[in-house]
Amino acid sequence: VSAQTAARRYQAAALAFGTLAALGLILELLIRVGAIDRYTVPLPSDIIPAFWRVAVEEGVPARFLATAAETLAAGLLLVAVGVPLGILLFSVRLLRAACETWVAALASAPIVLMYPLFLVVFGRSQATIVMMGFLAALPALILKTLEGLSSTRPVLLDVAKSLKLHHTQTFMKVLLPAALPSIFSGLRIGLTFALINIVGVEFLINFGGLGQLVNELAERYDLPGTYAAIGYVILVSVLLFYAMDRMERLVRPGA
Amino acid sequence: MTAPTSRLRVLLLRLALLSGLLAIWELMARSGLLFQDVVPSVIAIAGALVTTLSGMEFYSHLATTLAEIAAALALGGAAGLAAGIVVGAQPLLRRAFEPLLYYLGSTPKLVFFPVMIMLFGVGVESKIALGAISCFFPVALSVAAGMRQINPVFIRVGRSFRAASWHMARKIYLPAMRLPVVNGFRLGLGIAVIATLLGETKLSNRGIGHLVIQAFTTFNMPRMYALLIAIFAISIAANALVSRFARTP
Numbered sequence: 265v266s267a268q269t270a271a272r273r274y275q276a277a278a279l280a281f282g283t284l285a286a287l288g289l290i291l292e293l294l295i296r297v298g299a300i301d302r303y304t305v306p307l308p309s310d311i312i313p314a315f316w317r318v319a320v321e322e323g324v325p326a327r328f329l330a331t332a333a334e335t336l337a338a339g340l341l342l343v344a345v346g347v348p349l350g351i352l353l354f355s356v357r358l359l360r361a362a363c364e365t366w367v368a369a370l371a372s373a374p375i376v377l378m379y380p381l382f383l384v385v386f387g388r389s390q391a392t393i394v395m396m397g398f399l400a401a402l403p404a405l406i407l408k409t410l411e412g413l414s415s416t417r418p419v420l421l422d423v424a425k426s427l428k429l430h431h432t433q434t435f436m437k438v439l440l441p442a443a444l445p446s447i448f449s450g451l452r453i454g455l456t457f458a459l460i461n462i463v464g465v466e467f468l469i470n471f472g473g474l475g476q477l478v479n480e481l482a483e484r485y486d487l488p489g490t491y492a493a494i495g496y497v498i499l500v501s502v503l504l505f506y507a508m509d510r511m512e513r514l515v516r517p518g519a
Numbered sequence: 520m521t522a523p524t525s526r527l528r529v530l531l532l533r534l535a536l537l538s539g540l541l542a543i544w545e546l547m548a549r550s551g552l553l554f555q556d557v558v559p560s561v562i563a564i565a566g567a568l569v570t571t572l573s574g575m576e577f578y579s580h581l582a583t584t585l586a587e588i589a590a591a592l593a594l595g596g597a598a599g600l601a602a603g604i605v606v607g608a609q610p611l612l613r614r615a616f617e618p619l620l621y622y623l624g625s626t627p628k629l630v631f632f633p634v635m636i637m638l639f640g641v642g643v644e645s646k647i648a649l650g651a652i653s654c655f656f657p658v659a660l661s662v663a664a665g666m667r668q669i670n671p672v673f674i675r676v677g678r679s680f681r682a683a684s685w686h687m688a689r690k691i692y693l694p695a696m697r698l699p700v701v702n703g704f705r706l707g708l709g710i711a712v713i714a715t716l717l718g719e720t721k722l723s724n725r726g727i728g729h730l731v732i733q734a735f736t737t738f739n740m741p742r743m744y745a746l747l748i749a750i751f752a753i754s755i756a757a758n759a760l761v762s763r764f765a766r767t768p
Contacts, residue, residue, distance in 0.1 A: 276614035372758035482633030
């Protein structure tokens with residue numbers, strides 16, 4: 265059965281990559297015969313060498329590290345603020361009744377649009393970028409923490425009660441472990457959000473890592489370079505997403 | 520404790536929290552600890568909100584932005600719907616393209632803005648295109664997942680009754696797909712709003728995003744806060760509306 269699964273997987277991967285390669289070839293042909301203007305869309309055969317050129321000349325590794333450091337900082341802030349706020353809302357029932365819909369509403373608001381505000385406070389700096397990544401992802405983590413704590417199985421709480429655990433013990437031994445998978449999935453969503461917004465703000469304020477690279481190459485009208493830089497952004501976010509997915513599967517075998 | 524009193528307590532707490540926040544804000548504004556213009560007085564913001572909302576300028580820019588978002592949702596949503604149905608219906612296509620959609624869906628779409636400007640110019644078209652590719656992914660993913668989760672028994676029952684394909688679509692696929700489609704569009708709407716507005720702040724001469732960045736460059740902070748409050752209120756209301764639509768059977 266596993267050989268069959270593997271064969272199916274190769275078949276699917278071949279179809280996906282084959283389609284992408286075919287699209288690239290068709291684009292190359294359309295540009296070469298002049299159906300698409302080559303000053304609007306660069307030749308795919310020019311984009312491929314641009315990956316190497318951009319990596320060497322524009323310091324992609326350093327920019328990658330800058331973006332990664334910003335995402336990490338936003339992630340640490342997220343855990344330090346989001347999880348305690350979720351716990352607070354869970355513990356104080358009245359507060360939850362008053363605020364949960366507010367947090368849910370904020371989760372659907374375009375928080376990243378506040379970036380000009382943070383530009384005024386922090387200037388064009390990494391602080392602005394990290395704050396936007398952090399704030400944009402915060403509501404999701406609060407809600408997921410709250411959801412995880414609330415969906416603890418009542419049986420487990422009854423066991424804690426019959427063992428006469430006091431509040432802190434119940435929390436540390438029962439509630440928190442039960443909520444961890446949900447908190448982790450909140451963190452996965454949050455970090456993805458944070459990275460999207462961090463790269464976006466880098467692009468918008470022309471500062472920092474990979475997002476700025478796209479902006480700079482576009483302003484220099486280096487079309488193959490711009491496409492290559494976009495390729496790097498896609499690569500980094502896919503890598504982060506994939507890693508988080510894998511880690512979540514470790515924490516939460518059923519998901 | 521009866522339900523009405525607890526509802527009253529929630530209301531009181533909300534009022535207390537709001538007035539507390541406003542009081543802290545006003546104190547910060549008057550303390551002089553921060554630059555005065557960064558944290559303007561509540562009264563200045565309220566004044567700016569009234570001026571902004573009572574002028575015609577705001578509504579004409581709002582109309583532009585709303586039209587962009589509607590066009591983005593129509594184009595990207597239709598493409599996402601079609602892609603989701605095709606990819607979701609066929610196992611090989613699903614295995615090949617669902618991961619591609621899943622992983623590409625989590626990338627920042629804003630970096631495609633220079634490409635959109637090259638293709639469609641600096642006008643509304645490039646914002647529509649950016650919004651469209653942003654909302655394409657959540658719609659496609661949600662629809663593909665919905666297609667996969669249709670109860671196969673229903674399909675077999677339909678086939679055994681020799682239902683015509685339009686009948687199958689009306690009686691089996693449409694009712695089963697309503698929720699994933701609405702949910703996909705709800706997620707897509709949120710992302711299209713952000714993409715469109717951010718595109719406007721980067722490069723445009725129309726729309727609400729343009730007004731925000733204009734308030735920033737002229738350092739009119741009360742007006743910027745007023746615009747942000749208006750944008751947040753509108754997008755939260757829109758999301759609530761669509762969510763309600765998703766819940767009604």
